Amino acid sequence: MLKRGMDVTVYERTSAFARFGGPIQFASNALSVIKSIDDELFDRIMAKFTFTGTRTCGIKDGLRAEGFKMTNDAMSYLWDESKPADWFVKFPLKQCADLYGLPFTGVIDRPDLQEILIDECRKIKPDFLLNGNAVVGYESMGKGKGVKVKLADGSNPHADVLVGSDGIWSAVRGQMYGETIKGTSPNGKKKQGCTYSGYTVFAGETTLSTPDYYETGYKVYIGPQRYFVTSDVGEGRIQWYAFFALPPGTKKAPSGWGGSERDGQADPEEDLVQYIKSLHQGWSDEVHYVLDNTPKESVEQRDLYDRAPELLRSWADGNVVLCGDAVHPMMPNLGQGGCQAIEDAYVLTEMLANTKKTTDLEDTLKDFYKKRIVRVSIVQFLSRLASDLIINAFDTPWSPHDDKGKSWKSYLTFFWKPVLQLAIFPAQFAYLYSYYPSGNMGGIPKVLEEAWRKKHKPTSEMAFQEADRVRREGGKVKMTASFFQKAEEIGDKVEV
Numbered sequence: 097m098l099k100r101g102m103d104v105t106v107y108e109r110t111s112a113f114a115r116f117g118g119p120i121q122f123a124s125n126a127l128s129v130i131k132s133i134d135d136e137l138f139d140r141i142m143a144k145f146t147f148t149g150t151r152t153c154g155i156k157d158g159l160r161a162e163g164f165k166m167t168n169d170a171m172s173y174l175w176d177e178s179k180p181a182d183w184f185v186k187f188p189l190k191q192c193a194d195l196y197g198l199p200f201t202g203v204i205d206r207p208d209l210q211e212i213l214i215d216e217c218r219k220i221k222p223d224f225l226l227n228g229n230a231v232v233g234y235e236s237m238g239k240g241k242g243v244k245v246k247l248a249d250g251s252n253p254h255a256d257v258l259v260g261s262d263g264i265w266s267a268v269r270g271q272m273y274g275e276t277i278k279g280t281s282p283n284g285k286k287k288q289g290c291t292y293s294g295y296t297v298f299a300g301e302t303t304l305s306t307p308d309y310y311e312t313g314y315k316v317y318i319g320p321q322r323y324f325v326t327s328d329v330g331e332g333r334i335q336w337y338a339f340f341a342l343p344p345g346t347k348k349a350p351s352g353w354g355g356s357e358r359d360g361q362a363d364p365e366e367d368l369v370q371y372i373k374s375l376h377q378g379w380s381d382e383v384h385y386v387l388d389n390t391p392k393e394s395v396e397q398r399d400l401y402d403r404a405p406e407l408l409r410s411w412a413d414g415n416v417v418l419c420g421d422a423v424h425p426m427m428p429n430l431g432q433g434g435c436q437a438i439e440d441a442y443v444l445t446e447m448l449a450n451t452k453k454t455t456d457l458e459d460t461l462k463d464f465y466k467k468r469i470v471r472v473s474i475v476q477f478l479s480r481l482a483s484d485l486i487i488n489a490f491d492t493p494w495s496p497h498d499d500k501g502k503s504w505k506s507y508l509t510f511f512w513k514p515v516l517q518l519a520i521f522p523a524q525f526a527y528l529y530s531y532y533p534s535g536n537m538g539g540i541p542k543v544l545e546e547a548w549r550k551k552h553k554p555t556s557e558m559a560f561q562e563a564d565r566v567r568r569e570g571g572k573v574k575m576t577a578s579f580f581q582k583a584e585e586i587g588d589k590v591e592v
């Protein structure tokens with residue numbers, strides 16, 4: 097918005113910026129939006145980026161995968177027992193990015209991204225960001241008369257438009273939809289209009305060399321009633337997520353995601369890595385190898401809430417509009433929550449830039465919702481479907497060579513394999529990447545990938561050597577930036 101000449105002020109609840117939060121995946125569609133916003137911004141993000149979508153990513157068999165092998169997709173494992181069938185499905189991420197000429201999906205550390213964004217915005221308006229003053233409500237003043245923003249310190253600045261981009265527990269949505277912030281239903285399954293998805297996720301990070309480190313991007317290991325995800329997040333680091341179908345509030349680990357204050361561990365003595373290992377008994381050594389090498393104090397947990405798509409409820413109320421997680425929080429399975437928030441921001445900016453009279457702003461905000469609702473609802477739906485299918489409909493696939501998958505779900509999972517590989521995933525990723533305002537970027541994605549590859553190996557090797565040395569000496573492996581890193585000390589107070 098600043099780039100398009102608008103005078104923007106961000107009111108941020110937290111009292112100061114601190115490096116906090118783990119890596120976030122940006123899919124090709126979000127990278128296209130960033131390129132369209134600003135070349136300098138795009139280049140700076142690319143300098144900190146780790147491409148995953150140019151390597152093998154997909155679903156592995158959590159019980160049968162063995163030794164981080166890279167096998168091809170041949171069906172010969174069915175009659176030849178010596179052929180491993182560890183990859184259930186491979187995602188066509190590179191093919192779909194190439195289809196539109198886009199940079200490949202990858203990850204960036206959230207603090208790096210935020211630092212770059214803040215810096216680029218400050219170049220245009222040095223005081224655009226006002227910290228430590230939460231938005232508590234608003235009063236829309238009528239057509240062409242703007243909005244009074246109610247802030248925690250009691251002041252009421254006036255603006256033409258208020259954009260509620262204040263995350264899943266949004267105060268702006270609270271007022272717009274008549275919800276109490278974080279108001280919880282008696283059975284604990286609804287919180288401020290959001291539904292408990294049925295899943296809690298544990299996450300951790302380690303610096304670890306695996307035989308397939310350079311060949312794979314991210315892997316989803318499926319098995320009975322749970323799934324385990326690992327991703328290369330650059331500089332030798334592996335981030336993992338363990339998803340379990342457990343009731344809400346089955347909280348054991350600290351939580352500090354999304355800028356919220358990191359709370360304590362239920363039982364500070366408990367080794368959470370051992371707990372997560374115990375829930376993966378009989379699973380592949382690949383999963384246990386990653387867990388065995390994870391510092392136990394790195395583990396965090398979050399109950400996952402999302403919202404069902406609401407096609408008919410407007411995101412606008414007079415001169416106020418919602419975007420991002422404030423209006424469409426989604427399950428993290430497709431790594432699209434942040435990407436959709438970025439798409440929202442871009443579309444809203446273009447529409448506001450094309451609005452010439454303040455009396456037209458209310459209609460622009462209503463049109464913005466209409467323009468975004470279908471795509472966002474599809475992505476929300478697909479994100480939910482992905483976790484529901486993996487946990488409720490999938491099981492270890494049937495194989496003629498062992499007894500690990502013998503339930504009816506195992507047979508179903510076996511038959512899903514070609515359909516997912518050849519039809520469903522190609523269609524899904526082609527749809528996700530189909531929003532690309534930059535247009536086809538020609539040779540740029542290849543050049544970026546080559547430049548990244550040159551530095552990925554040396555920086556990772558250095559990190560592996562350092563991690564090995566520390567492990568040999570019995571110390572803790574030091575992480576660079578990670579989601580579990582505590583907020584930096586600011587003065588004598590810890591700020592997040």
Ligand SMILES: Cc1cc2nc3c(=O)[nH]c(=O)nc-3n(C[C@H](O)[C@H](O)[C@H](O)COP(=O)(O)OP(=O)(O)OC[C@H]3O[C@@H](n4cnc5c(N)ncnc54)[C@H](O)[C@@H]3O)c2cc1C
Nearest residue numbers: 108109121230231262263267420421428431432433434435
């Ligand atoms: C485990 C997990 C993994 C994920 N992985 C990915 C991924 O790989 N890729 C991806 O694209 N998405 C991912 N997501 C989703 C992504 O994190 C969110 O969709 C994204 O952060 C939403 O951005 P936002 O700006 O709408 O909200 P937020 O990032 O939540 O930002 C809201 C901001 O508003 C501030 N705020 C809150 N209330 C107020 C108030 N009243 N007044 C002023 N300020 C306020 C907050 O402090 C915060 O700075 C993941 C989510 C989870 C839970």
